Amino acid sequence: MIGLIVAGHGEFARGLADTVRLLTGELEHVVCVDFPAGMAGEELEQHLLTAADFMSACNRFVILTDLPGGTPFRIAAGLALRDDRFRVLTGTNVPLLLQLALSRTGDACVDELIASALAEARQAVMVFEVPKPW
Amino acid sequence: MIGLIVAGHGEFARGLADTVRLLTGELEHVVCVDFPAGMAGEELEQHLLTAADFMSACNRFVILTDLPGGTPFRIAAGLALRDDRFRVLTGTNVPLLLQLALSRTGDACVDELIASALAEARQAVMVFEVPKPW
Numbered sequence: 001m002i003g004l005i006v007a008g009h010g011e012f013a014r015g016l017a018d019t020v021r022l023l024t025g026e027l028e029h030v031v032c033v034d035f036p037a038g039m040a041g042e043e044l045e046q047h048l049l050t051a052a053d054f055m056s057a058c059n060r061f062v063i064l065t066d067l068p069g070g071t072p073f074r075i076a077a078g079l080a081l082r083d084d085r086f087r088v089l090t091g092t093n094v095p096l097l098l099q100l101a102l103s104r105t106g107d108a109c110v111d112e113l114i115a116s117a118l119a120e121a122r123q124a125v126m127v128f129e130v131p132k133p134w
Numbered sequence: 135m136i137g138l139i140v141a142g143h144g145e146f147a148r149g150l151a152d153t154v155r156l157l158t159g160e161l162e163h164v165v166c167v168d169f170p171a172g173m174a175g176e177e178l179e180q181h182l183l184t185a186a187d188f189m190s191a192c193n194r195f196v197i198l199t200d201l202p203g204g205t206p207f208r209i210a211a212g213l214a215l216r217d218d219r220f221r222v223l224t225g226t227n228v229p230l231l232l233q234l235a236l237s238r239t240g241d242a243c244v245d246e247l248i249a250s251a252l253a254e255a256r257q258a259v260m261v262f263e264v265p266k267p268w
Contacts, residue, residue, distance in 0.1 A: 010156040012228065015149010019200055022144040022171055037156055066153055066228040068258050077262045084264075091258030093227040094146065094200040114261055122256045124202050124225030127248055128211045130218075 002104040002113070003058030005051045006097065007033040007044070007076060008066030016064075020097050027101050029055050035072050045075050052085070060085050060110050062100060064092040087114060096121035136238040136247070137192030139185045140231065141167040141178070141210060142200030150198075154231050161235050163189050169206050179209050186219070194219050194244050196234060198226040221248060230255035 004027075006013040013032035021027060031051040035044050052061050063076040068090045080086040087110060089096065099117040138161075140147040147166035155161060165185040169178050186195050197210040202224045214220040221244060223230065233251040 008153055008228070010152035011145070011149045012153040013149075015145045015147075015152070018144035018149070019142055019146040023201075023204070067157075067232070068229075068260070070157070073262070080262060080264055088262035090260060090262065091227045091229055091255065093225045093259070094142070095202075095225055096259065098201070118259055118261060121225065122259045125227070125230065125252055125256045125259065126202070126224060127252060128207070128214060128222035128224065130214055 001029055001055075001058045002108065002110055003052065003055035003061045004030045004097070004100055005033055005048060005061055005063045006030065006092065007035065007048060007063055007072040008092070009035050009070060009072065010037075012066045016092065016094060016097055019094050020101060023098065024101065029058055030101060031055060033072075041071055041075050044072065045079060048076060048079060060087075062087045062089060062110065062114065064097055064100070065090045066092060087111075089114065089118070091121075093121055093124060095124035135163055135189075135192045136234075136242065136244055137186060137189035137195045138164045138231070138234055139167055139182060139195055139197045140164065140226065141169065141182060141197055141206040142226070143169050143204060143206065144171075146200045150226065150228060150231055153228055154235060157232065158236065163192055164235060165189060167206075175205055175209050178206065179213060182210060182213060194221075196221045196223060196244065196248065198231055198234070199224045200226060221245075223248065223252070225255075227255055227258060229258035
């Protein structure tokens, strides 16, 4: 099974997970890791590893972070460099988390799932066009 | 001035605003509107209008919603159809809110700002590629 770890500055992770929970009901194998002001990078890394340990039914993990270059992204990327159970995404929005949470199955190819979820998430970033009068 | 209203299911709005506040410090003219379970659409619309009234220095508003087709998006789009002070975005991620919050100025063209922020936000939705060994 693929475990999902949502990680971002402040209350990003719990806000996003709360939204998806309202839309789909309680999700299994999704863990939030907040990164509040004052937390050290080493501590955040430890929390990400603890989140993975917590999902004992999972052997692969996707970490969804808030923005490129931020500390959660950099710490997660460092983890992925050393441990190939982890993939790291960034620029996370609700459609990305929703798509990954609902499409993962036991034998799915994690890189294919990611490619498809990223495409869906990018398409969802859009403006509502007010129809022009005739 | 352009006012920003973040609106989504559950605690999406406050989670995102908390993240951006940690990254940039307190932001002016940004209001969060949560849409908890059990709230009616009419009440949400009223909260969006109250948020706009609250930002009395602003005459244009961008509503950043969580996902296409969700109630916050539909209610905001209905508002934009009747009132051309409003623009509505969806698939909101941290880079989208950050970019809009930091680039708006008094005389900016709101549609140009939106186009540029959307492009930036889409680019930020990505996977960290672990470098291949030589």
